[in-house]
Amino acid sequence: MDHREAGRYWNGNADAWTLLARQGYDVYRDYLNTPAFFRMLPEVAGLRGLDLGCGEGYNTRELARRGAKMTAVDIAPTFVRHAVQAERDAPLDIAYAVASAVELPFPAQAFDFATGSMSFMDIPETDLVLAEAHRVLKPGGFLQFSISHPCLDTPHRRNLRDASGRSYAVEVGDYFRRLDGEILEWLFTAAPEEARRGLPKFRMPRFTRTVSEWLNLLLAAGFVLERVEEPRPDDETVARRPDLQDAQVVAYFLHVRARKP
Numbered sequence: 576m577d578h579r580e581a582g583r584y585w586n587g588n589a590d591a592w593t594l595l596a597r598q599g600y601d602v603y604r605d606y607l608n609t610p611a612f613f614r615m616l617p618e619v620a621g622l623r624g625l626d627l628g629c630g631e632g633y634n635t636r637e638l639a640r641r642g643a644k645m646t647a648v649d650i651a652p653t654f655v656r657h658a659v660q661a662e663r664d665a666p667l668d669i670a671y672a673v674a675s676a677v678e679l680p681f682p683a684q685a686f687d688f689a690t691g692s693m694s695f696m697d698i699p700e701t702d703l704v705l706a707e708a709h710r711v712l713k714p715g716g717f718l719q720f721s722i723s724h725p726c727l728d729t730p731h732r733r734n735l736r737d738a739s740g741r742s743y744a745v746e747v748g749d750y751f752r753r754l755d756g757e758i759l760e761w762l763f764t765a766a767p768e769e770a771r772r773g774l775p776k777f778r779m780p781r782f783t784r785t786v787s788e789w790l791n792l793l794l795a796a797g798f799v800l801e802r803v804e805e806p807r808p809d810d811e812t813v814a815r816r817p818d819l820q821d822a823q824v825v826a827y828f829l830h831v832r833a834r835k836p
């Protein structure tokens with residue numbers, strides 16, 4: 576499967592995803608990934624930034640609120656339509672475009688930084704995404720992205736829970752088997768039955784790379800690795816959002832920052 580076909584699946588997910596995410600059901604994003612991503616992010620005020628795979632624009636808006644001059648792209652026109660509507664409703668001077676991260680419609684060295692929040696693992700041409708990010712960055716610019724942790728988001732995965740429902744381990748397997756577009760059907764687990772009613776399940780094509788593949792592709796693209804994090808919710812967050820408890824047991828996400836020399 577190539578990025579265009581994967582993009583069509585994402586476009587099919589975009590209405591339900593936006594609806595549920597804006598009702599607060601993307602809890603791993605809102606309470607874990609995004610806070611950790613912004614703790615790790617260098618100062619961006621006054622910088623020109625590009626958000627790759629922006630979805631409905633949640634993280635792009637947060638970047639703009641921190642003073643960055645943001646451009647954002649997504650391959651799915653429906654996601655971009657929702658992001659543009661939010662920009663019209665409450666302007667943050669963000670420029671959105673429908674484009675694939677694999678073939679960016681921007682000249683070389685146009686941006687001070689680029690981000691990708693939970694989008695790079697959804698694009699089969701990992702090498703081209705990283706090459707494009709590298710091309711559009713100015714020398715000295717950084718790329719920061721989050722992905723599902725390659726060691727834990729494996730083709731085989733089973734959450735092991737005790738009698739009270741508390742997660743105590745995650746069984747993983749088939750780490751080295753490369754998924755190339757196998758479809759996973761799901762909805763945000765935090766969304767109650769009444770919120771899900773009438774909505775189609777997300778149909779998400781999966782592409783897996785090992786940790787060494789990710790890091791070696793990043794280096795091959797010309798980046799220098801700068802920082803890596805594996806976010807974990809603290810006890811206070813889990814007390815507020817018990818559905819995040821399983822993210823204390825293993826690292827679900829991997830956050831990486833790299834710099835163009």
Ligand SMILES: C[S@@+](CC[C@H](N)C(=O)[O-])C[C@H]1O[C@@H](n2cnc3c(N)ncnc32)[C@H](O)[C@@H]1O
Pocket residue numbers: 578581582585586604627628629630631632633634648649650651654674675676677691692693694697698
């Ligand atoms: C898991 S969602 C994350 C969205 C958003 N960054 C967030 O954190 O809410 C993955 C996003 O990547 C987008 N995407 C997938 N393939 C893409 C590609 N080739 N170029 C740009 N965006 C892509 C999807 O349309 C989707 O919006």
